Structures are given as C-alpha cells and as structure tokens.
Amino acid sequence: MAVKASSADNRTRSTVSLCIVIGMCCFFYILGAWQKSGFGKGDSIALEITKRTDCTILPNLSFDTHLAKQARPRDLVSPAKKFKPCPDRYTDYTPCQDQNRAMKFPRENMNYRERHCPPQKEKLHCLIPPPKGYVAPFPWPKSRDYVPFANCPYKSLTVEKAIQNWVQFEGNVFRFPGGGTQFPQGADKYIDQLASVVPIANGTVRTALDTGCGVASWGAYLLKRNVLAMSFAPRDSHEAQVQFALERGVPAVIGVLGTIKLPYPSRAFDMAHCSRCLIPWGANGGIYMMEVDRVLRPGGYWVLSGPPINWKVNYKGWQRTKKDLEAEQNKIEEIADLLCWEKVKEIGEMAIWRKRLNTESCPSRQDESSVQMCDSTNADDVWYKKMKPCVTPIPDVNDPSEVAGGAIKPFPSRLNAVPPRIANGLIPGVSSQAYQKDIKMWKKHVKAYSSVNKYLLTGRYRNIMDMNAGFGGFAAAIESPKSWVMNVVPTISKMSTLGAIYERGLIGIYHDWCEAFSTYPRTYDLIHASGLFTLYKNKCNMEDILLEMDRVLRPEGAVIMRDDVDILTKVNRLALGMKWNTRLVDHEDGPMVREKVLYAVKQYWVGGNQTAAAAA
Structure with a gap:
C-alpha cells in the first residue's frame, strides 16, 4: 500500500510541475508581446538610445589616406553649419602666440x-588651411631625419644655423643631421657623453625637460634610448623650430621661461637640460633655476652646456670677458648650492648637477632661515601663476635614505606600478584599487578602438594627444616606441592627476581648452578626448574647442571622442561641417550604455585660395 501511495504522489507532483512550466511560458510570451508593442519601459529606453545614437552614420568610415581608392560614404546626418576655410595667411596661425599681439606686451x-x-x-x-602641396609626414623613424619642405616651407634656419648642423635643405625635403649649437658633431655623441654620468640606459631617467630646444634633436635622439623629452622653445626669430620638431615626430610645445610658471607639475622630470638655451640662469634671484627645481624630481639631474661652463678655455670664442663669465658661473653655483643640488661632474662645456633625494640630506637646509621657501600649499597650481624667487618644498621623509615623495621604479616597470602620489594618498578619493581598475578599463577601451580603427596600434599615428588624460590610461594602453602621447590635464579638472602621469613615465601638460593649445597647426596625427565636452559644458563654446582640434590635427588625421550620447550627437553635427567624416559607435558594453564613441577622420584639403572666407 505504501508503494502505491508513493506512485500517486509522484504523478500529482509531475502534473503540478508541468502546469507551472506551461504557465510561466505563457506569462513570458505575453510579456514579450507587450514589450514589443512599444509600451515596455526597458524597450522604450533602448529604442530611444538607438534613435539618438544613429549608429549607422557613415558605416564605411575609412581611415586610409586620400591616395587609397575608396567610395565616399553617404552622410546620413546634416551638419549644423558649414565652416569655411580661413584666408591663407593663417596657415601657421598660433592664436596664443600671435606675433602681432605679442608685440603689444x-x-x-x-x-x-x-x-x-x-x-x-x-x-x-x-578652418585653418594647410599649405598648398602639404603631404603626410614620413613615418617614424625616417621622420626624425627628413621633413617635407611643403609642410614647413621656411629656410631661414638652414642659413642661420648652417655651421651648427641643425637643418639642411635638400631638394624638396629638409634633412636634420642631428646637430645642435653645443653638439655640431651630432646628438648621439653628445648623449653618449651625458650617459657616462647620468643613468640613462637602465630606465632610471625616463622623462626629461629640454628648455630652449631648437629643433629638438636632443629629444629626438633620446627616444631610441627610451627617454621621453618634453621640449619647448618660444615662437621667435628662429622661425618654425617647434614646428620642425613636431613634423619630425618629436614631443614639443611653444613655450618660454619668462614670468609665468611652467605648465608642468612639481617633481615631474627625471632630468632637465639646457644646451646654450640663452636663459639667464643667474638672473632675477635665481628664479629660473628655482622653477627648474620645482619640476625636477628628487634625485633628478640638471644638465647645462655652453656658456659659462668651462669659461677659462672658451671665453675668446664666446666673445665675452673672463670677469663676466666667471661671475655668471659663480652665481649659478651659488644658486645650485641653495637648491641643494650636488655638482656631479663637469665635462668640457657640460656641467651636471643632481638634486638631492630629500631635505634631510641637504646640509644648507638645516637652517631654514637661510632659504626663502614658497608658501603655496599646492605646488601644482601653476596655470598663469607668476614665478617667485622661492624654493618649492618637497615632502618630508622619515629617513635620510628615503626619496622625498616616494621612490619610482625604472621604466618600463613604472608604467603600470601604482604612482607614489596615489599610493601615498596625495590625490584625494583615489585608491590603488581604483587606479588598477582604471588600467583595466583603458585596455578594454583601446581594444575596442583598434577594432574600429585598424591603424591605431600600427605606428600610423605618431603624434597623439589625449585632451582629458585622467591618469594617462589611454597613453599607457597604447605605449609603444612607434608613437608618443601628449597627456593634457585640463585646468578645470576635479583632480590634478598630471603628477601621477609623470610618475608612470609618461609626459603631459596642463591646459584650459577654452583657449588655444601652445602648438602649430597640423601637429598631431590622432586626438583622443574622453568626457571632454561634458567637462566643459557651460564653461566655453563647443564650437571653439572643435575648431581648435581641427587646427592642430593633420589632414587625414583621426579623432576618437567618447562622451554622453546627447553631447556626441551635437558634436557630430558640428564635425560634419568641418570637413570631417564621422561614425558614431555604441559603447563596447552594448547599446544600453549612454556613453558612446564618435570616430572621425579629417578630410584631405589644402589652401591656395586667397579669397577664402573672412577670418571672423
């Protein structure tokens, strides 16, 4: 009897289970039909996002050059307005270093x-017009030595610096033999001499600052030794020197040591360099050396070559008196002692100092009253801030052997190591775990980018800019000798992350995108902007930012922008009026994510029409 009862119970349970399954199937069928009708909330959200993204825009976007055979894709979105070319006289226009405006100051x-x-x-x-005959730069490393004349048609340096081997004009190209005022025999031999003292080969020195860089041959030849130099020089009578540097594929910006602090964070560079850069280091109470000290990392090196070093031998060639040169060198030595720089060696016309690791190992700092310390609580707050004749404090240490601010690993180990500023809690709200998460996120983003733009990681894009760099995650994810990235940290960012970027062995600069960048037109091959337009919403005009992007982007250069769908929809309509081809793509996690990615390619076109649109 017990067996029969058990069998009956089993049949009853099976019948109930079957009814439940059938009931659930009916329920989900009805639910699906209801959502498909358009009344389901989830479906309506997805439909709205799909409408806004319109991800069919230019589905065949090509990143090939204009020389490749291709059918031009059909524009499915009308531009908000069409921008006309500027007159040809603006071909090399640098808005914030305009020569006519400069003369008023x-x-x-x-x-x-x-x-x-x-x-x-x-x-x-x-739109700033490229010069007639403009061509794509040579690929790296050929670009280091050759620049097409049409891209930078200025011969003055070939005459002014002929005996110094800066640049030579040959046929339809400029050739750069690698010479300089202090190294007419070539930058390689000069760097070999430097490397006999400074630890360049082992990755200890990764980031360098070249003040008054000329055509940046020092930085160009450091690249093969895995050293990234941030070179700067003013836009002055030496026409197009920074433009030449960038055409060669070497990091450089227009800049000068004048009255304003350099746009770099404190404790950023492993080495700073001046090769006859004409900066009066001993003047104004040593203010220029103090600014170099601010941006130089504890344990970093300062290299000075040229007058007044070794003046006893060279004073006649420099056409200066012994007394004058001796006084200048004595003043430099005095300021170096005040800054706690140890003179490591003097080789010929080159002198090398090293900044001490901390103030504990600095005898002259034991009596603080002898040194005027800067009172700023934030040594990285530099945008349009005046330089002062004071010494920037460095973090305290518990032991004389410690490195102030934290020791940094040699490159490339430092690239993905936790930067000391994050490890020590100097960037509020950012933990080591959050930093590691950022690394993974950007690797994922770059993988998605390269699936759309197949040239991203090939070296096609040499000069790359990240307009809102964060922790430098994009630059780290694409790091390669084939390219370099100018990591820009906007001055209005909530967090000052540029110091951490330098601690990763990358380079960058502070900038406010409501103004023009300190570079010549057509100097970047690819521009990346993540969250930039959201950041600057209600701060300045979106159109102005896009026009500045167009100014610095080469013809056939690429742009990758990621932002909210509503913002990118507006950006896209403006971009189409700037002779850009575009494609809007869903986030790699799917269409339900509001963040989208807008890819663009600047069309090839050149100037030559003197009756182009009015400038305003």
Whole structure:
C-alpha cells in the first residue's frame, strides 16, 4: 500500500510541475508581446538610445589616406553649419602666440613671448588651411631625419644655423643631421657623453625637460634610448623650430621661461637640460633655476652646456670677458648650492648637477632661515601663476635614505606600478584599487578602438594627444616606441592627476581648452578626448574647442571622442561641417550604455585660395 501511495504522489507532483512550466511560458510570451508593442519601459529606453545614437552614420568610415581608392560614404546626418576655410595667411596661425599681439606686451623677462590669447570676439571661426602641396609626414623613424619642405616651407634656419648642423635643405625635403649649437658633431655623441654620468640606459631617467630646444634633436635622439623629452622653445626669430620638431615626430610645445610658471607639475622630470638655451640662469634671484627645481624630481639631474661652463678655455670664442663669465658661473653655483643640488661632474662645456633625494640630506637646509621657501600649499597650481624667487618644498621623509615623495621604479616597470602620489594618498578619493581598475578599463577601451580603427596600434599615428588624460590610461594602453602621447590635464579638472602621469613615465601638460593649445597647426596625427565636452559644458563654446582640434590635427588625421550620447550627437553635427567624416559607435558594453564613441577622420584639403572666407 505504501508503494502505491508513493506512485500517486509522484504523478500529482509531475502534473503540478508541468502546469507551472506551461504557465510561466505563457506569462513570458505575453510579456514579450507587450514589450514589443512599444509600451515596455526597458524597450522604450533602448529604442530611444538607438534613435539618438544613429549608429549607422557613415558605416564605411575609412581611415586610409586620400591616395587609397575608396567610395565616399553617404552622410546620413546634416551638419549644423558649414565652416569655411580661413584666408591663407593663417596657415601657421598660433592664436596664443600671435606675433602681432605679442608685440603689444613688455619685452622684459620675455613676457611678450608668453601666452597671450585673443578675446572671444577676436577668435577665428573658420578652418585653418594647410599649405598648398602639404603631404603626410614620413613615418617614424625616417621622420626624425627628413621633413617635407611643403609642410614647413621656411629656410631661414638652414642659413642661420648652417655651421651648427641643425637643418639642411635638400631638394624638396629638409634633412636634420642631428646637430645642435653645443653638439655640431651630432646628438648621439653628445648623449653618449651625458650617459657616462647620468643613468640613462637602465630606465632610471625616463622623462626629461629640454628648455630652449631648437629643433629638438636632443629629444629626438633620446627616444631610441627610451627617454621621453618634453621640449619647448618660444615662437621667435628662429622661425618654425617647434614646428620642425613636431613634423619630425618629436614631443614639443611653444613655450618660454619668462614670468609665468611652467605648465608642468612639481617633481615631474627625471632630468632637465639646457644646451646654450640663452636663459639667464643667474638672473632675477635665481628664479629660473628655482622653477627648474620645482619640476625636477628628487634625485633628478640638471644638465647645462655652453656658456659659462668651462669659461677659462672658451671665453675668446664666446666673445665675452673672463670677469663676466666667471661671475655668471659663480652665481649659478651659488644658486645650485641653495637648491641643494650636488655638482656631479663637469665635462668640457657640460656641467651636471643632481638634486638631492630629500631635505634631510641637504646640509644648507638645516637652517631654514637661510632659504626663502614658497608658501603655496599646492605646488601644482601653476596655470598663469607668476614665478617667485622661492624654493618649492618637497615632502618630508622619515629617513635620510628615503626619496622625498616616494621612490619610482625604472621604466618600463613604472608604467603600470601604482604612482607614489596615489599610493601615498596625495590625490584625494583615489585608491590603488581604483587606479588598477582604471588600467583595466583603458585596455578594454583601446581594444575596442583598434577594432574600429585598424591603424591605431600600427605606428600610423605618431603624434597623439589625449585632451582629458585622467591618469594617462589611454597613453599607457597604447605605449609603444612607434608613437608618443601628449597627456593634457585640463585646468578645470576635479583632480590634478598630471603628477601621477609623470610618475608612470609618461609626459603631459596642463591646459584650459577654452583657449588655444601652445602648438602649430597640423601637429598631431590622432586626438583622443574622453568626457571632454561634458567637462566643459557651460564653461566655453563647443564650437571653439572643435575648431581648435581641427587646427592642430593633420589632414587625414583621426579623432576618437567618447562622451554622453546627447553631447556626441551635437558634436557630430558640428564635425560634419568641418570637413570631417564621422561614425558614431555604441559603447563596447552594448547599446544600453549612454556613453558612446564618435570616430572621425579629417578630410584631405589644402589652401591656395586667397579669397577664402573672412577670418571672423
């Protein structure tokens, strides 16, 4: 009897289970039909996002050059407006270093060579025309030695610097033999001499600052030794020197040591360099050496070559008196002692100092009253801030052997190691775990980017800019000798992350995108902007930012922008009026994510029409 009862119970349970399954199937069928009708909330959200993204825009976007055979894709979105070319006289226009505007400012302490940007009413609202005959630069490393004449048609340096081997004009190209004022025999031999003292080969020195760089041959030849140099020089009588540097594929910006602090964080560079850079290091109470000290990492090196070093031998060739040169060198030595720099060696016309690891190992700092310390609580707050004759404090240590601010691993180990500023809690709200998560996120983003733009990791794009760099995750994810990234940290960012970027062995700069960047037109091959337009929403005009991007982007250069779908929809309509081809793509996690990615390619076109649109 017990067996029969058990069998009956089993049949009853099976019947109930079957009914439940059938009931659930019916329920989900009805639910699906209801959602498909358009009344389901989840479906309506997805439908709305799909409408807004319109991810069919230019589905066949090509990143090939204009020489490749291709059918031009059909524009499915109309531009908000069409921007006309500027007159040809603006071909090399640098808004914040405009020569005519510069002459209205004092010449004292190079003030007139600093940034002086046009007011809103004077900004151009047209496209800067490439010169007639413009061609794509040579690929790296050939670009280090050759630049097409049409891209930078200025021969003055071939005459002015002929005996110094800076640049030579040959046929339709400029050739750069690698010479310089202090190294007419070539930068390689000069760097070999430097490397006999400074630990360049083992990755200890990764980031360098070249003040008054000329055509940046020092930085160009350091690249093969895995050293990234941030080179700067003013836009002055030495026409196009920074433009030449960038055409060669070497990091450089227009800049000068004048009255304003350099746009770099404190404790950023492993080495700073001046090769006859004409900066009066002993003047103004040593203010220029103090600014170098601010950006130089504890344990970093300062290299000075040229006058007044070794003046006893060279004073006749420099056409200066012994007394004058001796006084200049004595003043430099005095300021170096004040800064706690140890003179490591003097080789010929080159002198090398090393900044001490901390103040505990600095005898002259035991009596703080002898040193004027800066009172700023934030040594990285530098945008348009005046330099002062004071010494920037460095973090305290518990032991004389410690490195102030934290020791940094040699490159490339430091690239993905936790930067000391994060490990020590100097960036509020950012933990080591959050940093590691950021690394993984950007590797994922770059993988998605390269599936759309197949040239991203090939070396096609040599000069790359990240307009809102964060912790440098994008640059780290694509790091390669084939390219370099200018990591820009906007001055309005909630967090000052540029110091951490330098601690990763990357380079970058502070900048406010409401103003023009300190570079020549057509100097970047690829521009990346993540969250930039959200950051600057209600801060300045989206159109102005896009026109500046167009100014610095080469013809056939690429752009990758990721932002909210509503913002990118507006950006896309403006971009189409700027001779850009575009494609809007879903986030790699799917269409339900509001963040989208807009890819663009700047069309090839050149100037040559003197009756082009009015500038304003």
